[in-house]
Amino acid sequence: MxxxxxxxxxxxxxxxxxxxxxxxxxxxxxxxxxxxxxxxxxxxxxxxxxxxxxxxxxxxxxxxxxxxxxxxxxxxxxxxxxxxxxxxxxxxxxxxxxxxxxxxxxxxxxxxxxxxxxxxxxxxxxxxxxxxxxxxxxxxxxxxxxxxxxxxxxxxxxxxxxxxxxxxxxxxxxxxxxxxxxxxxxxxxxxxxxxxxxxxxxxxxxxxxxxxxxxxxxxxxxxxxxxxxxxxxxxxxxxxxxxxxxGGNDPGIILPGTDVKAIAENLFWGVFINTGQTCAALKRLYVHDSQYEEVVRTLADMAASMPMGPGLDESSVLGPLSTKQQFDIVSSLVEDARSRGARIVTGGEAAPELGPHFYRATVVADIDDGARLVDEEQFGPAIPVIRYTDVDDAVARANASDQGLGASVWGSDVAEAVAVAQRIEAGTVWINQHGTLNPDVPFGGVKGxxxxxxxxxxxxxxxxxxxxxxx
Incomplete structure (x- = not known):
């Protein structure tokens, strides 16, 4: 010893x-x-x-x-x-x-x-x-x-x-x-x-x-x-x-009529905790057409303003990707989205002035299921925001993944959100939060x-x- x-x-x-x-x-x-x-x-x-x-x-x-x-x-x-x-x-x-x-x-x-x-x-x-x-x-x-x-x-x-x-x-x-x-x-x-x-x-x-x-x-x-x-x-x-x-490709669904300002902070950290390198982080976000641009802009503004830097820097809030392998995965998925015509609202590029594995917090809009950034677990600071018009369709798309670790439903009507949560195939479904764990509360996944x-x-x-x- x-x-x-x-x-x-x-x-x-x-x-x-x-x-x-x-x-x-x-x-x-x-x-x-x-x-x-x-x-x-x-x-x-x-x-x-x-x-x-x-x-x-x-x-x-x-x-x-x-x-x-x-x-x-x-x-x-x-x-x-x-x-x-x-x-x-x-x-x-x-x-x-x-x-x-x-x-x-x-x-x-x-x-x-x-x-x-x-x-x-x-x-x-x-x-x-x-x-x-x-x-x-x-x-x-x-x-x-x-x-x-x-x-x-x-x-x-x-x-x-x-x-x-x-x-x-x-x-x-x-x-x-x-x-x-x-x-x-x-x-x-x-x-x-x-x-x-x-x-x-x-x-x-x-x-x-x-x-x-x-x-x-x-x-x-x-x-x-x-x-x-x-x-x-x-x-x-x-x-x-x-x-x-x-791990999982965790979906989130924002219901129509949601108070976006009220959920903004929880939504941001649901996506970007540990710079997105969390199994139960929010990986793909489905937003009703009526509030789509408001959510995209809110997330993008927060992502662009969060200080990023080395872990030992007391002012840093977001850090690097842990490995070159993960950096390359995130870069590849965002580039695939760009090549498909998706809108890179903020980020979408490396930050080499900070260090070798830094990738700017990224919000991608005007993207749909079938893009690699949506279908594959990115495990990094890049969130695809997908537009929907029908809640039943959003639930079906959320369930289309072969993974089922976590999911979240966001809405001002909690009873409505819980009803939607009951239909989602995941080991944990959070309401107006994502990825929060409690040592007293069982945690595990379904499917893949x-x-x-x-x-x-x-x-x-x-x-x-x-x-x-x-x-």
Whole structure:
């Protein structure tokens, strides 16, 4: 264990350049540190250690495990600024607003929620002379595979409930953002028993190894649908339980008569949180013809005025795309829209004066279904705004995607909005907001966005082995 009194958090998790892989600052491209390079052999050792540590961890009981988790949350709070700066550099999100400090604070909040959520035995049947109870115990070893967009917080969404229920965890972060997850684990492991939580900082071979490993009982994955399908195939041999959150092309529908000024701020952040790099961000917006231009202009004005810059700049509100790959995807989708005659109201171009992966916040109008920017998940700061005249048609178009993570309905008549929400095929439908998550409220997708629930009681059940005891 590192000397926590003299060593910075970044120094505690990085390795010498000769032994590791350079991790760039997302805004500048300059090396911020070196991550260890782990392979399948490291994974096998981690799983063996997790398997050995699991019985004793489970035997501590819920109260003691929860107390330890609270201490890990306190540790994260004590180093929240250091953690936030690592996230801001590595992933690119600004420190302020719904950014890196928000993510660091969210890690501690989600740990405490998992520690405090009750999951008592349920009486499912009772009659004279007999009673059946549903109990929940640990599964064993959980393999957690995380993404690069909210690396620390999504890792905690996987780790915290698994540990709370008595499982041990082997976590594999994205190759693009390993330092954020290594930092969270470093802080937590100052209080956890050895072997209970291990981060394996490897590549695709490690992810494939987790999915197929005979000693892993549960796989939790957040990432692309393509990779999720591969995990399903790989897990067939060991029959590991799965929770898959595979992103989405989230639609929003603005109903006629909506007070646009009242929803403007929530609408903007529903689209542009983390510079659009959020699974449950609003990705395509359907607006009634009667208010189309007002919505387009409102969004465009806000997008053009939001300060964009490096994550460590205190004045930044929007940051860069995390990787060149994602920058190229966003650029390609916007150029395709332009070639189809769509109207680029604001943005639509790189901002090279800010750094290599900056793309200006973009609002695209006069575009329709069939354009790549509408049909494909852009995962960046570019929103297509699609005109409609009939609500039934808007619902049908919203449901046409093979993904179904989140959706939103916007309107001044909440009852009408809820009625429309009932018809949308998505795991979560928000009213007059989009992408807001609550650790007490279950979250998960349908269709190509995956299956299984996270958060709250349902999230604890997802990392548990149910057992019926009939007396």
């Amino acid at each position: 590192s000397d926590t009194t003299t060593t910075s958090l970044l120094d505690a998790i990085t390795v010498p350049a000769a032994e590791g892989r350079a991790i760039p600052d997302a805004a500048t491209g300059e090396t911020m540190g070196h991550a260890p390079v782990h392979d399948v052999e490291h994974l096998n050792r981690a799983v063996a250690a997790a398997r050995a540590a699991q019985p004793a961890w489970a035997a501590l009981g819920h109260a003691e495990r929860s107390a330890i988790l609270h201490r890990t949350a306190d540790e994260i709070d004590a180093h929240a600024e250091e953690l936030a700066r690592i996230i801001a550099q590595e992933q690119g999100k600004p420190l302020n607003g719904p950014g890196a400090r928000f993510e660091a604070g969210g890690c501690a909040a989600w740990i405490r929620n998992a520690a405090d959520t009750a999951l008592d035995p349920e009486v499912v049947f009772e009659a004279p002379g007999t009673r059946s109870e549903l109990h929940y115990g640990p599964l064993g070893v959980v393999g957690a595979i995380g993404p690069w967009n909210w690396p620390a917080m999504i890792a905690i969404w996987q780790i915290a409930p698994a540990l709370r229920m008595g499982n041990t965890v082997v976590s594999k972060p994205s190759e693009y953002t390993p330092l954020s997850v290594l930092a969270v684990a470093e802080l937590m492991n100052r209080h956890l028993p050895e072997g209970v939580l291990t981060v394996v900082s490897g590549g695709r071979d490690v992810g494939e190894g987790i999915a197929a490993h005979p000693d892993i009982d549960k796989v939790m994955f957040t990432g692309s649908t393509k990779t999720g399908r591969a995990i399903v195939k790989s897990s067939a041999g060991n029959l590991a339980r799965l929770t898959l959150e595979m 966005s995956g299956y299984g629930m996270e958060f709250g009681r349902e999230g604890l059940k997802a990392v548990s082995a149910p057992k019926v005891i009939t007396v």
